[in-house]
Amino acid sequence: MFIRMESIKIFDIKIDLISSKEINEEILNLCRKNKKEVIANVNINAMNISFENKKMKSFLNNAYINFIDGDGVNLGAKLLGLKTGPKVTYDWWIWELAEFCQRNKLSWYILGAKEESVSIAFERLNKAFPDLEIKGYHNGYFNKLNNGNEKVVDEINRLKPNILLMAMGMPAQEEWLLANMDKLNINVALTGGAVVDYISGEFKSTPDIFRKLKLEWFYRFLQRPKYLLRRYFIGNPLFIYRILVEKFQSKKEKPSVEKVLESI
Template structure:
C-alpha cells in the first residue's frame, strides 16, 4: 500500500472500499488490526511531537480523515485518492459485522451515550452481536494511569464479552494512547479510534447534511453550528500555509 507522509505521519493512499475489504479480511481471519484516523488538526498537533508521530504511525491502518490532507497533497502535485473518514469506516465496520454476525463493543462518550448508541445500532443492524459498552470517563492509560483498577475492570468486561470490533471514542490523542497501550491485552480483532462516532450513533450529535459532506464542507457546517470551534478550524489554513512554504512537508512514499 502506497503512503503519503505529512510532517512525519504516514497516511495510506487508499479508498473506503479498499480499507473495508482489508478490515473484512482481517476480521474473518482474526488478524489483530488497529485503525487511526488523522486529519489536519491532528497532523498539526503531532508534527512537533515525535512521540505522537510514532504513536499514530504504529497503527496497522492510518487513514486520511480530513479534506485538508487532500488539498495539501494537491499543492505538492500528489494525488491522494480520497478522504476516508473515521465515521464512514465505522459504518462499514457495522455493515461487515451485521453481514457476518460479529461482535461489537462501544467504549467512550459520557455516561449514557454509548448505551443510546448501542440501542440504535441494534435497531439498524440486528445481526450484530452487541457485546457491551462503557463510558470513557474512567482512570486508565488515556488519563496517564496505566493499569488502574478501573481500567483492568473495563478490559476484563471487554474480554468476557468477546467482541470482534471495538469502537474507542475518547478523542485524540487519548483514544490512540489507550489502544496502543492495551491492544495486546484485549481479545478483539479490530480496534478503531473514531472520536465522536459513538456520539453520532447515539443520536445526541447530528452529522452534517449530505450536501455539506459531498462538497467537503462538513467542517464549515460544524463551525456554523458551533462557532466556538473556530479555534480548532484555524488548523486548516495553518496547515495549508505550512505546506506551501515547507518543501519537505509532504512526500509520497513507495
C-alpha cells in the same frame, strides 16, 4: 488476501489511499486470520497533534491503516504534489461498516463518549442492525491509571470482540491504545473520535451540499462552535502554513509571499 495499499507521506506520517469498501475488506481479513491491528483516522487535527506529539506520530506510523478523514489532508497532499485518496468520514461510514459487520458476523465493543450518548448509540445500532453483535460498551470517563482501567480491559478481554470502536477523541484514544493495545484480546481497534455522538444523533451528519462544497468542517463547527473554534480557525491555517513551509524547504527555497500565494 490482503489488499496492497498505496500510501503517501505528509510530515513523515504514512497515509493510506484506501476506500471505505477496501477498509471493510481489510477488517474482515484481519478478523478471519485472527490478527491484531489498529486502523486510524487521519485528519488535520491528527496531523497537527502529530507535528508536536512524538507519541501520536509513532502511533500513526505503527498503525496498520491510516485512512483519510477530511478534505484538509487531501488539500495538503495536493499542495505537496502528492496523490490524493478517497475520503472516509465516520458520519456516513459507520453505517456502512455496521451493515458489513452484521453480514459477516463481526462483533463490536464500543469504548468512549458520555454514558448517555454511548447508551443511546448502543440502542440505535441494535434497532437498525438487529443481527450486529455488540458485546458491550463503556463510556470514556473512567480513571485510566488505576483499577478502573483494569476493569475495562478485563471486560473487553472477557467478551472478546472482533472490533474495538474507540470514541475518546484525539489524542486520548490514541494514548489509551498505546498503553493498552498489547493487553487487549481483539482483532481491530478503530479510532473514531466523535463517532458515538454521530450514532446517537447528538451530532448531525453533514448535508450533501456541504460535502459537495468541501465545507463539512464548517457544518461541524456550526454544531459545536466553542469546542471547534480553535481547532478549525487556528489549526487549519496552521496546517496549511506547515504544508507550504515543507513544500518550499524540500525545494531548498525560502518561501516568498508571491510563491505562497501561487501555491494556494
